[in-house]
Amino acid sequence: EQITDNLVSFRIEQVGKLCPYNEDNDTEFQLLLSNVNNEDKVWASNLNISEGGEWHPFKCSARYSVAVVIPYRNRANHLKIFMYYIHHFLQKQNIHYKIFVIEQDEKRDFNRGLLFNIGFSEVIKEKRFPCFIFHDVDLLPVNLKNIYACSKYPRHMAVAIEKYGYKVPYDRYFGGVTSILTDQFLLVNGFSNKFYGWGGEDDDFFNRIRNSGLQVVRFGTRISKYNSLFHEEGKPSPDRYNKLYRGHETYHIDGLNSLEYSIKKKINANTHVRIVVEI
Numbered sequence: 001e002q003i004t005d006n007l008v009s010f011r012i013e014q015v016g017k018l019c020p021y022n023e024d025n026d027t028e029f030q031l032l033l034s035n036v037n038n039e040d041k042v043w044a045s046n047l048n049i050s051e052g053g054e055w056h057p058f059k060c061s062a063r064y065s066v067a068v069v070i071p072y073r074n075r076a077n078h079l080k081i082f083m084y085y086i087h088h089f090l091q092k093q094n095i096h097y098k099i100f101v102i103e104q105d106e107k108r109d110f111n112r113g114l115l116f117n118i119g120f121s122e123v124i125k126e127k128r129f130p131c132f133i134f135h136d137v138d139l140l141p142v143n144l145k146n147i148y149a150c151s152k153y154p155r156h157m158a159v160a161i162e163k164y165g166y167k168v169p170y171d172r173y174f175g176g177v178t179s180i181l182t183d184q185f186l187l188v189n190g191f192s193n194k195f196y197g198w199g200g201e202d203d204d205f206f207n208r209i210r211n212s213g214l215q216v217v218r219f220g221t222r223i224s225k226y227n228s229l230f231h232e233e234g235k236p237s238p239d240r241y242n243k244l245y246r247g248h249e250t251y252h253i254d255g256l257n258s259l260e261y262s263i264k265k266k267i268n269a270n271t272h273v274r275i276v277v278e279i
């Protein structure tokens with residue numbers, strides 16, 4: 001696989017030498033998690049992360065710039081492990097990145113797609129990132145060659161997940177972690193806002209991408225490998241089938257252009273921006 005051919009690079013302002021491609025870095029990333037409970041203020045400042053969870057390489061100019069958006073509720077321990085792990089991982093890739101955690105209040109069932117839409121809208125208000133990665137908090141990338149950047153087409157990144165036996169659960173699976181260019185996300189009108197509870201929103205996202213005339217791509221399973229943090233699965237939502245089947249009729253009017261939410265808090269934490277929303 002010649003991965004770099006397919007990636008879209010974004011040099012915003014180039015100062016000095018471009019960072020090298022990590023083509024030879026086809027290794028399983030090893031990180032001791034013994035320091036995960038240290039104060040994040042301390043390890044984040046050792047890693048030179050700016051307030052709000054942003055970082056760029058200092059010795060070279062990043063080829064890629066990406067916003068990572070994480071939907072979240074009530075998983076403090078996972079979030080702690082994820083942050084510690086992902087900052088170390090991404091810095092090895094020499095990319096420019098910033099991490100946004102979108103936290104849903106307790107009123108309704110969890111709505112992963114809606115939280116991604118909110119994250120996207122809040123991020124582009126702040127800065128026009130060219131590329132987005134939509135990321136579950138319980139997934140840890142294993143291979144450094146799994147570059148956190150956008151391909152020409154939306155990419156399904158979490159292909160081989162530990163909890164599914166490191167195999168893709170079904171061919172059209174598009175869950176876990178995906179990357180997409182900002183303009184493509186606008187084109188497909190984001191995710192559906194209607195999938196409350198577990199299941200279907202990722203399949204609907206796949207459908208809107210295909211219905212908009214875009215391909216989806218994957219890297220191989222060895223590269224697209226993820227370990228997973230354990231939790232009980234959510235209760236599948238009974239009306240997810242109906243919503244999924246109607247998706248092709250409604251995706252133009254259900255998504256980024258029909259978003260409704262209010263922000264309760266927006267905090268620059270040491271390792272990410274934390275946005276608490278009411279929906």
Ligand code: BGN
Nearest residue numbers: 169175199200201202203240241
């Ligand atoms: C599928 C779910 C996905 C989920 C995967 C993997 C649905 C829609 C009805 C067919 N899809 O079955 O949302 O990511 O399992 O667990 O439930």
